[in-house]
Amino acid sequence: MSKVIKIAMAGEGGQGVQSVAEIIAAAANDEGKECLYIPNFGVEQRGGVSIAFVQISDEAIGAPKFNTGDIVVALSERAVARTLQYVGPQTTFVYDASLNVSAEDLPKNAKRILEIPAVEISKNELSPRVFNIIIMGAVVGATGVISVEGAKLAIEKQLGAKFEKQPKLRELNFSAIDRGIDLVTKAG
Amino acid sequence: MSVQPTMPKSWRVDTKPHKFCPGCGHGLVLKALGQAIDELDIQDRVVFGCDIGCSLLAWDFFNVDTVQTHHGRTNPVMTGIKRANPDLICIGYMGDGGGYAIGSQHLVNAATRNERITAILVNNAQYGMTGGQMAPTTLPGMKTETTPYGRDVDSTGYPCQGPEMVAAITREGAYVARASVARPVPLKNYIKRAIENQMSGNGFSFVECLSTCPTNWRTNNVETINFVEKEMTKYYNVGEIKVPDPKEPLGIKTSIKVPTGGIG
Amino acid sequence: MSEKPIQGERRAFLTGNEVVAWAAVASEAEIMFGYPITPQNEIMHYWTRMAPKFNKRFLQTEDEISAGFTTNGGVLAGLKAFTATSGPGNTLMQEPISMAEMMRLPIVTIVQQRGGPSSATVIYSQQEVNLTTHGGNGEGLRIVYSTATHQELFDYTIKAFNTAWKYRFPTFVLGDGYQAKMREPLTIYDPEVRGIEMVPAYKFVGKPGKPGVDRPPTQLRNIFNMEEELFEELGEQFADFEKISPQIAECEQFGCENAEIVVTAHGIVARAAKSAVKDLRERGLKVGYFRPITLRPLPVKELRDTFSRAQKVLVAESANGQFDQLLKYAAYGITTEMVPLFKPGVGINSEDIYDKVMTMLAS
Ligand SMILES: Cc1ncc(C[n+]2csc(CCOP(=O)(O)OP(=O)(O)O)c2C)c(N)n1
Ligand code: SF4
Ligand SMILES: [Mg+2]
Numbered sequence: 083m084s085k086v087i088k089i090a091m092a093g094e095g096g097q098g099v100q101s102v103a104e105i106i107a108a109a110a111n112d113e114g115k116e117c118l119y120i121p122n123f124g125v126e127q128r129g130g131v132s133i134a135f136v137q138i139s140d141e142a143i144g145a146p147k148f149n150t151g152d153i154v155v156a157l158s159e160r161a162v163a164r165t166l167q168y169v170g171p172q173t174t175f176v177y178d179a180s181l182n183v184s185a186e187d188l189p190k191n192a193k194r195i196l197e198i199p200a201v202e203i204s205k206n207e208l209s210p211r212v213f214n215i216i217i218m219g220a221v222v223g224a225t226g227v228i229s230v231e232g233a234k235l236a237i238e239k240q241l242g243a244k245f246e247k248q249p250k251l252r253e254l255n256f257s258a259i260d261r262g263i264d265l266v267t268k269a270g
Numbered sequence: 271m272s273v274q275p276t277m278p279k280s281w282r283v284d285t286k287p288h289k290f291c292p293g294c295g296h297g298l299v300l301k302a303l304g305q306a307i308d309e310l311d312i313q314d315r316v317v318f319g320c321d322i323g324c325s326l327l328a329w330d331f332f333n334v335d336t337v338q339t340h341h342g343r344t345n346p347v348m349t350g351i352k353r354a355n356p357d358l359i360c361i362g363y364m365g366d367g368g369g370y371a372i373g374s375q376h377l378v379n380a381a382t383r384n385e386r387i388t389a390i391l392v393n394n395a396q397y398g399m400t401g402g403q404m405a406p407t408t409l410p411g412m413k414t415e416t417t418p419y420g421r422d423v424d425s426t427g428y429p430c431q432g433p434e435m436v437a438a439i440t441r442e443g444a445y446v447a448r449a450s451v452a453r454p455v456p457l458k459n460y461i462k463r464a465i466e467n468q469m470s471g472n473g474f475s476f477v478e479c480l481s482t483c484p485t486n487w488r489t490n491n492v493e494t495i496n497f498v499e500k501e502m503t504k505y506y507n508v509g510e511i512k513v514p515d516p517k518e519p520l521g522i523k524t525s526i527k528v529p530t531g532g533i534g
Numbered sequence: 535m536s537e538k539p540i541q542g543e544r545r546a547f548l549t550g551n552e553v554v555a556w557a558a559v560a561s562e563a564e565i566m567f568g569y570p571i572t573p574q575n576e577i578m579h580y581w582t583r584m585a586p587k588f589n590k591r592f593l594q595t596e597d598e599i600s601a602g603f604t605t606n607g608g609v610l611a612g613l614k615a616f617t618a619t620s621g622p623g624n625t626l627m628q629e630p631i632s633m634a635e636m637m638r639l640p641i642v643t644i645v646q647q648r649g650g651p652s653s654a655t656v657i658y659s660q661q662e663v664n665l666t667t668h669g670g671n672g673e674g675l676r677i678v679y680s681t682a683t684h685q686e687l688f689d690y691t692i693k694a695f696n697t698a699w700k701y702r703f704p705t706f707v708l709g710d711g712y713q714a715k716m717r718e719p720l721t722i723y724d725p726e727v728r729g730i731e732m733v734p735a736y737k738f739v740g741k742p743g744k745p746g747v748d749r750p751p752t753q754l755r756n757i758f759n760m761e762e763e764l765f766e767e768l769g770e771q772f773a774d775f776e777k778i779s780p781q782i783a784e785c786e787q788f789g790c791e792n793a794e795i796v797v798t799a800h801g802i803v804a805r806a807a808k809s810a811v812k813d814l815r816e817r818g819l820k821v822g823y824f825r826p827i828t829l830r831p832l833p834v835k836e837l838r839d840t841f842s843r844a845q846k847v848l849v850a851e852s853a854n855g856q857f858d859q860l861l862k863y864a865a866y867g868i869t870t871e872m873v874p875l876f877k878p879g880v881g882i883n884s885e886d887i888y889d890k891v892m893t894m895l896a897s
Contacts (some may be wrong), residue, residue, distance in 0.1 A: 333746025333747075335752040337752075346595065350567065351611040353591060355611040
């Protein structure tokens with residue numbers, strides 16, 4: 083297939099996978115890349131697993147969804163089960179260390195499986211509010227599809243108004259991005 | 271009850287005599303409408319919409335812009351025209367089947383939104399165009415092609431009280447009346463007031479007209495007029511039901527007596 | 535006059551429903567009528583948000599029947615009017631569309647397909663092809679553009695208004711739930727800077743002058759007394775449609791000249807087809823890509839040329855053969871085998887098409 087980076091992120095409603103996916107896609111767009119973001123939506127959305135599909139490339143992007151992702155992120159037990167279908171021999175599979183999953187539950191065919199303690203870091207070091215930004219950092223770190231600056235710019239764009247009122251939030255978000263990147267590059 | 275020789279100026283002479291059956295009330299309602307248009311001198315601003323039903327025959331009736339719509343859909347077409355060009359005076363013309371059965375959701379919603387259009391509905395107590403089937407307005411016990419033993423109110427319901435319903439669901443500013451072809455002067459006056467109400471931008475205006483269908487009723491001249499005057503009026507009160515009055519609180523002006531009983 | 539909604543042109547990153555709303559504003563559409571249904575809701579949401587700024591109007595009707603008939607009313611009064619719908623709403627919409635066909639009313643309808651039949655899913659499908667191309671109780675006197683990208687959604691929404699008002703046939707933009715909800719970059723523009731001439735709207739009713747005195751009244755009908763009257767009326771309409779079809783029909787193709795297998799798809803599935811075919815060709819395989827952009831009228835000549843040269847045609851669609859049926863009718867007499875890849879109500883990805891072609895080549 084063409085050089086397209088394919089990202090699938092799944093979690094429970096409220097974990098913020100959709101907003102992270104949108105920020106990543108917006109950052110890619112701002113860097114002049116081709117990108118496509120599509121949420122899963124439907125009746126399932128209410129109470130189901132929320133999945134976001136993002137593709138980023140220098141060339142035109144094909145179908146909005148894909149069979150196999152380059153990076154697949156699962157943030158809940160149900161999300162792990164739901165995203166197995168998107169994992170293949172080229173896939174980096176990322177899941178949170180806090181999940182109650184055994185080796186049985188994890189994909190068998192992934193290129194790489196990364197367990198990251200995003201929940202723990204957000205709770206103990208940063209703030210639960212930036213959990214999804216740590217995840218965003220992990221995706222940025224694992225794929226390199228957008229630059230760190232681009233990612234921060236996109237966050238600034240999205241949350242700039244809030245940062246004006248609470249400048250501390252900016253620091254918090256930017257540390258979250260950096261921590262997320264660290265998690266995957268170090269684990270790598 | 272044939273059409274009088276003096277035609278309203280807004281009628282198209284070249285399409286007369288019209289195509290309604292002899293003794294049909296549609297011609298009388300359209301005469302009253304023509305007179306109202308003449309008196310208001312609005313021929314250049316009227317858009318006339320006719321439903322599918324015997325009203326479809328009026329598509330070339332007047333020297334006014336006319337759109338023939340679908341069965342029950344005249345109110346939305348008039349609404350769309352009015353919303354797009356509020357300077358036009360939009361008059362929808364429909365049967366009781368079109369207004370109260372297949373198009374009832376449109377009537378209800380045009381009324382609740384207080385659309386600035388005028389709807390004129392011909393109540394001939396059945397479906398004329400399709401050969402005399404039961405309508406929501408069919409009288410209890412009345413024989414139609416689909417109630418050959420008489421309308422049974424237990425299984426098919428009671429005559430639809432259209433204007434009363436419209437009066438109940440419209441806000442202040444609406445005009446609602448029930449006229450009868452047996453009384454041409456109030457018929458014309460109500461229609462005229464309904465149009466004036468639209469012109470002054472008050473709200474929805476609605477006139478139901480008790481009418482005749484000798485063809486499907488299978489009645490002679492005397493029986494026809496008797497049916498309107500004696501039988502239909504048992505169930506349908508003729509008169510103005512709601513007139514705009516900004517001083518009045520929301521609500522219906524007349525209380526309705528609900529008569530019971532059937533006809534043979 | 536309110537200010538121009540889009541000055542010049544600029545890159546934007548939008549959902550498909552936003553794109554449609556922007557395109558409608560850029561097309562000088564004045565009024566929208568609609569009834570909520572997923573996945574088209576945000577077209578109404580964005581339109582109503584922009585409405586005060588650009589002096590646009592909106593009415594939320596009681597159902598899609600009413601949305602279609604009020605849209606008919608809007609164009610009768612001389613405004614560029616449009617509506618948007620999906621699935622069971624599209625079913626209801628066919629009644630007013632058939633009036634627009636009979637009276638040749640230039641109404642524009644955006645369809646964002648969802649699963650069918652019935653309420654099915656609110657997500658996605660390509661199952662509204664039959665309904666959109668041939669719904670109603672006639673022969674489908676309408677024009678249907680099936681878009682694949684947000685850029686096309688913008689371009690063809692503008693084109694739909696122009697086509698409708700130029701040729702006076704009801705015109706559709708056929709999208710789907712994916713296109714409605716996904717985000718991707720595109721360039722939005724003021725049609726003028728692209729040299730696109732906007733066809734002006736005109737009044738059917740309420741023209742100046744007193745009818746019968748200064749001008750004949752406009753009197754439009756959709757029911758006729760005699761079968762011969764209808765026959766004559768329709769004869770003219772079909773002749774008109776036939777005449778303009780070559781000007782309207784559009785397609786996109788590459789690699790079909792010497793292809794063993796031609797992959798054909800429409801709408802969003804064409805994206806999957808395109809990227810799969812590119813990959814296959816990079817491997818040196820003789821595979822071509824053919825995509826009708828108009829589903830009604832179809833680009834019949836190009837389709838027949840391409841299909842008759844190929845050894846096999848792979849038809850990919852997110853429906854159980856609705857597109858296939860249209861193609862087969864147009865390709866009547868051509869003996870090239872047509873192989874189905876049907877996934878009703880489900881997306882088709884590049885890998886699906888790639889793998890299917892590989893198995894076809896191996897067999
Ligand atoms: C969708 C649809 N359903 C049914 C019909 C058939 N139809 C034509 S006129 C009519 C009834 C007309 O009755 P009414 O509205 O009372 O008008 P009248 O002829 O009595 O004046 C019906 C059912 C139709 N034209 N369209
Ligand atoms: S069938 Fe009845 S309503 Fe229709 S034209 Fe004849 S008399 Fe009038
Ligand atoms: Mg009737």
